[in-house]
Amino acid sequence: MHDESNIRMTASDPPVHPAAAGPPAANTFPIGAVMATLRKTMPAYMQPLVDQMGGEGATPFHILIATILSLRTKDTLTAVVAPRLFAVADTPATILALGEERLAELIYPVGFYRTKARSILQICRILLDEYGGRVPADLDQLLALPGVGRKTANLVLTAGYGLPGICVDIHVHRITNRWGYVQTKTPDATELELRARLPPEYWIEINRLLVTLGQNICHPTSPRCSVCPVAWACARVGVTRSR
Numbered sequence: 145m146h147d148e149s150n151i152r153m154t155a156s157d158p159p160v161h162p163a164a165a166g167p168p169a170a171n172t173f174p175i176g177a178v179m180a181t182l183r184k185t186m187p188a189y190m191q192p193l194v195d196q197m198g199g200e201g202a203t204p205f206h207i208l209i210a211t212i213l214s215l216r217t218k219d220t221l222t223a224v225v226a227p228r229l230f231a232v233a234d235t236p237a238t239i240l241a242l243g244e245e246r247l248a249e250l251i252y253p254v255g256f257y258r259t260k261a262r263s264i265l266q267i268c269r270i271l272l273d274e275y276g277g278r279v280p281a282d283l284d285q286l287l288a289l290p291g292v293g294r295k296t297a298n299l300v301l302t303a304g305y306g307l308p309g310i311c312v313d314i315h316v317h318r319i320t321n322r323w324g325y326v327q328t329k330t331p332d333a334t335e336l337e338l339r340a341r342l343p344p345e346y347w348i349e350i351n352r353l354l355v356t357l358g359q360n361i362c363h364p365t366s367p368r369c370s371v372c373p374v375a376w377a378c379a380r381v382g383v384t385r386s387r
């Protein structure tokens with residue numbers, strides 16, 4: 145059971161928009177009803193790249209490398225570059241054999257492609273030396289890999305292995321704060337808040353649903369609140385301009 149009961153009104157209640165009422169206390173936010181609405185409405189939009197890959201049977205190694213490539217890079221570009229790399233090399237041993245110059249060439253022009261090429265090679269070396277060429281299914285072991293932060297590690301666990309995790313990227317951080325569901329300054333703090341408060345049944349899918357909402361409707365500047373399917377629940381914290 146979640147908090148849908150909190151949004152029921154009696155006949156005498158005036159219809160107060162949440163934005164006018166200010167941020168709701170987090171424990172009164174109707175997360176169950178909001179997630180149900182997003183489950184129904186978000187499939188109509190283009191899905192985030194890494195989730196598409198997870199759905200198409202990509203290995204945890206593919207998810208790991210594609211997520212690293214996607215950092216500070218548009219999904220549309222990663223969608224071209226990741227398959228181009230995997231067509232040439234898609235295991236730790238074959239990527240390591242490419243060497244830094246060739247790998248950088250193959251992943252150009254993703255953001256920070258030289259740094260990412262170095263990190264990917266270091267990761268491949270560690271996977272071969274310490275994990276028999278497999279990607280570990282453990283948050284702490286993933287976080288110990290070079291260039292792997294909490295977003296990437298959680299995405300490998302959820303999209304790669306189907307294990308519980310909450311992948312908080314800029315979209316999840318921005319939107320859950322706009323809703324008033326959390327009040328945090330950084331994605332890492334948002335992840336900790338969500339781990340304490342978000343019902344486990346939503347952990348894996350919140351990233352896919354909120355990245356889709358963020359890419360299509362709840363943009364960083366001037367979100368499209370007039371067409372947002374969860375506007376009825378959103379406190380619009382910090383939103384000064386919208387469409």
Ligand code: SF4
Binds near residue numbers: 319373380
């Ligand atoms: S688009 Fe507007 S109403 Fe919808 S979640 Fe974002 S800020 Fe809230």
